[in-house]
Amino acid sequence: MSDDATPTPKSPLNGLKLTLLAPLSGDEAPVSAAPVTNGSGKHVAARVVIVGSGPAGLTAAIYTARANLEPIVIGGVSGGGQLMITSDVENYPGFPDGIEGPELMGLFRKQAERFGARIVDADVNRVDLGSRPFRLWAAGVEYRAGAVIVATGAEALWLGLESETRLRGRGVSACATCDGFFFRDKQVAVAGGGDSALEEALFLTRFASKVHLIHRRDAFRGSKIMQARAAAHPRIELHLNRTIQEVLGTEHVEGVRLGKTDEPGEETLRLDGLFVAIGHRPNVAAFREWLETDERGYLRTDGATTASNIDGVFVAGDVDDHRYRQAVTAAGEGCRAAIDAERWLEVQEAHQAEAGAVTAR
Ligand code: NAP
Numbered sequence: 001m002s003d004d005a006t007p008t009p010k011s012p013l014n015g016l017k018l019t020l021l022a023p024l025s026g027d028e029a030p031v032s033a034a035p036v037t038n039g040s041g042k043h044v045a046a047r048v049v050i051v052g053s054g055p056a057g058l059t060a061a062i063y064t065a066r067a068n069l070e071p072i073v074i075g076g077v078s079g080g081g082q083l084m085i086t087s088d089v090e091n092y093p094g095f096p097d098g099i100e101g102p103e104l105m106g107l108f109r110k111q112a113e114r115f116g117a118r119i120v121d122a123d124v125n126r127v128d129l130g131s132r133p134f135r136l137w138a139a140g141v142e143y144r145a146g147a148v149i150v151a152t153g154a155e156a157l158w159l160g161l162e163s164e165t166r167l168r169g170r171g172v173s174a175c176a177t178c179d180g181f182f183f184r185d186k187q188v189a190v191a192g193g194g195d196s197a198l199e200e201a202l203f204l205t206r207f208a209s210k211v212h213l214i215h216r217r218d219a220f221r222g223s224k225i226m227q228a229r230a231a232a233h234p235r236i237e238l239h240l241n242r243t244i245q246e247v248l249g250t251e252h253v254e255g256v257r258l259g260k261t262d263e264p265g266e267e268t269l270r271l272d273g274l275f276v277a278i279g280h281r282p283n284v285a286a287f288r289e290w291l292e293t294d295e296r297g298y299l300r301t302d303g304a305t306t307a308s309n310i311d312g313v314f315v316a317g318d319v320d321d322h323r324y325r326q327a328v329t330a331a332g333e334g335c336r337a338a339i340d341a342e343r344w345l346e347v348q349e350a351h352q353a354e355a356g357a358v359t360a361r
Pocket of ligand 1: 089091159193196199277
C-alpha cells in the first residue's frame with residue numbers, strides 16, 4: 001500500500017456506505033452502529049469480529065452477516081488489502097473482461113454491508129485473546145468478540161536501502177496503481193522477479209515511455225504468461241542478474257546504481273521513478289503474542305480448518321498463506337473461516353444454553 005506523500009487516485013469506494021465507529025470516551029454514548037454495549041457503554045460487543053478488509057476479511061463478513069452473526073469488521077485505516085494497489089485483475093472468476101483491484105474491493109465491501117456487516121476503518125493495535133470474550137482495541141475503542149477471524153493480510157517489502165527510504169514519495173513507490181499516473185512519458189524501473197513485479201511493469205507501460213525490469217537472478221519467479229507478456233512488450237527492457245545498490249538523486253529519483261551478479265562491474269540507469277515489488281510480509285504484529293507463526297512469520301492454522309492455536313480464533317487469507325496468495329484463495333479462506341466460526345459459536349452457545357438450563361432447574 002502506498003504510504004507516500006504522492007496523491008492517490010480517486011477512491012473506488014465513492015458512493016458506498018462507510019460505517020465508522022467513533023472512539024468512546026467516558027460516559028459518551030456509543031454511536032448508533034454499535035450493536036451492543038455494556039452498562040458503562042465503554043466497549044462494543046459482537047458475536048464475531050473480523051480483523052482485515054481484503055478479500056478474506058470481506059468474504060468472511062459476507063458469510064457471517066448472512067448467518068445473522070452481525071459481524072464487525074475492523075478493516076484497517078487504509079482498508080481493502082493488497083488489491084487496492086493492484087491494477088488489472090484478470091484471474092478473479094466472474095469478471096471475464098478483468099476488473100481493477102480497487103473496484104473489486106469496493107464491490108466486496110458493498111456486498112458485505114448489504115447484509116449488515118459493520119466496517120470500521122481503523123487499525124487493531126492491541127488484542128487480548130487470553131480469555132473469552134476476546135478483546136481487541138482499535139482507534140481507542142474496545143471491542144469484545146465471541147469469535148475472532150484474523151484476516152490482516154501481508155504488506156509490501158522494501159529493498160532496505162537508505163536512499164530508497166529517503167526518496168520514498170519522491171519517485172520511489174511500492175504502488176504502480178497509486179503512483180504510475182505521475183510518470184507519464186518518463187523512464188521508470190521495477191525491482192523484483194515475481195508476478196507483482198511483472199504486473200507492475202506491464203501496468204506502467206500505460207504511462208511510462210520506458211520500463212526497466214530489474215531482477216537479481218537470471219530467471220523470473222512469476223507466471224510464464226506474465227513473463228512472456230513482459231518480454232514481448234516493446235517498452236519493457238529486462239535487466240537480469242542486477243541488484244540495486246543505490247537509488248540516485250537528492251530531491252527526487254534520478255537513477256539507480258546497479259551491481260552485476262554475472263560479471264564484474266556496475267552500471268547506472270537514468271530514471272524518474274522506481275517501483276519496488278519484491279514481495280510481502282504478513283501483518284501479525286497485534287497477534288504475535290497470542291497466535292503461533294511458522295518459520296516465515298505467517299500465522300499457523302491446524303491445517304484441516306482455519307482454526308488457530310486459540311479456540312475461537314480463526315485465520316484467513318495472506319496472513320497465513322505464503323503459497324497461493326491469490327485474491328480468490330483468500331476469499332475462499334474467508335468463507336472457510338466464517339463457516340468455522342459460525343459452527344464453533346453454535347456449539348459454544350448450545351453449551352451455554354444447556355449450562356443455563358441446568359442451573360435454572
Ligand atoms: P514473490 O513471488 O515472493 O516474488 C518476490 C520477488 O522479489 C522475487 O523474484 C525475489 O527474488 C525478489 N526479491 C525479494 N527480495 C529482494 C531483494 N531484497 N532484492 C531484490 N529482489 C528481491 O512476491 P510477489 O511477486 O509479490 O508475488 C506474491 C504472490 O502473489 C505470488 O504467489 C504471486 O504469484 C501472486 N501474485 C499474483 C498476481 C496475479 O496473478 N495477477 C499478481 C501479483 C502477485 P528471487 O526470485 O531471487 O527470490
